[in-house]
Amino acid sequence: xxxxxxxxxxxxxxxxxxxxxxxxxxxxxxxxxxxxxxxxxxxxxxxxxxxxxxxxxxxxxxxxxxxxxxxxxxxxxxxxxxxxxxxxxxxxxxxxxxxxxxxxxxxxxxxxxxxxxxxxxxxxxxxxxxxxxxxxxxxxxxxxxxxxxxxxxxxxxxxxxxxxxxxxxxxxxxxxxxxxxxxxxxxxxxxxxxxxxxxxxxxxxxxxxxxxxxxxxx
Amino acid sequence: xxxxxxxxxxxxxxxxxxxxxxxxxxxxxxxxxxxxxxxxxxxxxxxxxxxxxxxxxxxxxxxxxxxxxxxxxxxxxxxxxxxxxxxxxxxxxxxxxxxxxxxxxxxxxxxxxxxxxxxxxxxxxxxxxxxxxxxxxxxxxxxxxxxxxxxxxxxxxxxxxxxxxxxxxxxxxxxxxxxxxxxxxxxxxxxxxxxxxxxxxxxxxxxxxxxxxxxxxx
Numbered sequence: 313x314x315x316x317x318x319x320x321x322x323x324x325x326x327x328x329x330x331x332x333x334x335x336x337x338x339x340x341x342x343x344x345x346x347x348x349x350x351x352x353x354x355x356x357x358x359x360x361x362x363x364x365x366x367x368x369x370x371x372x373x374x375x376x377x378x379x380x381x382x383x384x385x386x387x388x389x390x391x392x393x394x395x396x397x398x399x400x401x402x403x404x405x406x407x408x409x410x411x412x413x414x415x416x417x418x419x420x421x422x423x424x425x426x427x428x429x430x431x432x433x434x435x436x437x438x439x440x441x442x443x444x445x446x447x448x449x450x451x452x453x454x455x456x457x458x459x460x461x462x463x464x465x466x467x468x469x470x471x472x473x474x475x476x477x478x479x480x481x482x483x484x485x486x487x488x489x490x491x492x493x494x495x496x497x498x499x500x501x502x503x504x505x506x507x508x509x510x511x512x513x514x515x516x517x518x519x520x521x522x523x524x525x526x527x528x529x530x
Numbered sequence: 531x532x533x534x535x536x537x538x539x540x541x542x543x544x545x546x547x548x549x550x551x552x553x554x555x556x557x558x559x560x561x562x563x564x565x566x567x568x569x570x571x572x573x574x575x576x577x578x579x580x581x582x583x584x585x586x587x588x589x590x591x592x593x594x595x596x597x598x599x600x601x602x603x604x605x606x607x608x609x610x611x612x613x614x615x616x617x618x619x620x621x622x623x624x625x626x627x628x629x630x631x632x633x634x635x636x637x638x639x640x641x642x643x644x645x646x647x648x649x650x651x652x653x654x655x656x657x658x659x660x661x662x663x664x665x666x667x668x669x670x671x672x673x674x675x676x677x678x679x680x681x682x683x684x685x686x687x688x689x690x691x692x693x694x695x696x697x698x699x700x701x702x703x704x705x706x707x708x709x710x711x712x713x714x715x716x717x718x719x720x721x722x723x724x725x726x727x728x729x730x731x732x733x734x735x736x737x738x739x740x741x742x743x744x745x746x747x748x
Contacts, residue, residue: 393637394637397637397638403636403638403723404636404637405635405636409634409635409637410635413631413632413634413635414631414734414737416627416631416656417623417627417628417631417734418621418622418623418734418738419611419612419615419622419627420615420621438634495741499741505621505738505741505742506741511737515733515737516632516635516636519632519729519733520636520723523713523717523723523724524723
């Protein structure tokens with residue numbers, strides 16, 4: 313079982329399961345999703361990240377005990393990834409590093425689509441000089457803003473701008489873009505690879521899960 | 531169609547198709563494989579790499595013209611990858627970078643299994659401080675040496691040594707290990723992720739191929 317950690321608090325099962333649903337759709341692997349407690353607005357600055365770190369570590373340890381064979385921190389900032397890797401004995405994948413590493417495999421200039429003014433540090437560090445632009449769709453400051461037709465249209469406009477700036481690959485530096493299906497819209501409209509962070513974490517997690525299953529069956 | 535470039539010369543279809551067969555098995559995507567000409571011993575030093583570079587570029591351009599929508603340079607040294615990326619308008623994946631990036635997604639110390647004394651530069655550069663060891667199985671200096679039961683046994687012994695040296699992930703820095711099925715043998719015997727370079731190139735190529743197909747269907 314792949315354990316998915318959501319780094320905000322929700323009581324709504326449908327919202328909780330959104331990323332697991334994307335991973336199931338693309339890779340058909342079993343997942344279980346849990347979220348951290350008492351943090352309904354998730355991580356949006358250094359303070360809220362610091363608050364989340366020990367919660368992510370405790371949740372990951374619990375999910376390992378409950379039978380997860382690998383863990384995914386499903387947030388493009390990879391919060392608490394080093395701390396969690398030190399705390400558990402199973403592999404830990406992060407959405408941000410997964411997306412950036414997928415871009416590096418293509419090796420072409422990358423335009424980042426985000427909901428903040430800055431690129432998550434892990435994505436920035438990995439992309440290095442391949443990072444050629446970063447745009448927040450107009451009027452979008454949180455993932456809820458994306459849920460409207462206008463939000464999707466602004467996402468497309470921002471991606472087109474990044475291509476004009478020289479991007480040959482578009483990378484989503486927020487997992488919120490996954491849940492509105494922006495990747496497939498952009499794939500229909502643009503001729504460049506679109507890297508969706510949830511799909512990328514799913515790609516690495518599913519590949520690893522399948523081979524860990526071989527090891528376990530022995 | 532995914533175009534696979536083999537960087538040595540063979541007239542034997544079965545040998546030519548070995549990597550495509552692995553990718554087909556794991557990812558069920560259509561591939562076409564071609565090899566460079568007049569280089570039966572492939573790349574084994576700087577001179578033979580220099581000799582191969584223009585051949586790889588020409589072959590890649592030809593495969594693009596013949597309908598490949600992305601290319602894979604199926605060799606752990608990623609020979610000619612920058613040159614080929616500059617020469618074609620489709621994405622190019624390399625086996626060495628694909629394997630190293632897969633290891634980075636796991637983020638744990640990596641032991642490299644190779645058939646040479648040194649780690650391919652691209653793998654070394656990407657792994658950075660995560661690289662904790664490099665072993666050539668005893669008595670193995672080319673991929674033919676691996677084709678015997680002794681070769682497989684020596685591969686397993688070398689991987690065990692890497693784990694003893696602190697590796698929590700084993701990476702194959704030679705595509706020859708794929709064709710003898712060493713990954714599954716190690717997965718049966720060891721409890722760490724095994725990164726096979728041909729499987730890794732296939733993972734990235736298949737993921738990208740599927741989404742480029744969406745774009746093309748529009």
